[in-house]
Amino acid sequence: MTDLALADVDQGDERQLAAGGPADFDAFFAEESATRPREQLTLYGTTYTLPESLPLMFTLQMERVQDSSDPADVRKMLATLYGADVLDTWAEHGMTDRQLGVVLIYSAGNIRRPGSVTMQRAAELYAEQEAGKATAPNRAARRATTKKRKKAPSSGARS
Structure with missing residues (x-):
C-alpha cells in the first residue's frame, strides 16, 4: 500500500471512531459484499448466483455430510449455496x-x-x-497374501 492509500484508510478509521458507537459489522460486510465479484452457473435451466465467499454453514455441513448418509444433511449443505430444494430438483433431472x-x-x-x-x-x-479413494482389499484378501514366517527359535547352541 502506498503512503497515500494508508492515509485514506487512517482518515476513514478516524471518521468511524469520531462517530462513536459500536463497530457495525453488518453494514461493513453488506457494503463489502456488494463490491465483490460473484460467479453464476446454469444447471437444468436455472441460473444460480454463487455467494461471494464460502458460507461457514456450508463448511460445517460438509464435515457432517462426510460421516452421514442422511439426505437431509446434503439438502442443508446445498441450500446454503443454491437455495432450498435443489437436491430434489437435481435428482428429478437425473443428476x-x-x-x-x-x-x-x-x-x-x-x-x-x-x-x-x-x-x-x-x-x-x-x-x-x-482415483485417490481406491478401496483397500478386504480382510480375507489381506490374509490370503503371503507373509514372512518367523524363524524357528534356535536351541541356543553355537555352531
Missing part, C-alpha cells in the same frame, strides 16, 4: 453423484476466486479425487 461432485468442486473453487476453475478442470479434479 449423478459424479455430476454433483463436479458441480460442488466448480462452485467451491469459483466462490473463492471467481473464474478460477472451469467445468473441465472441476471434472478432472473430481476424477483425481475419486
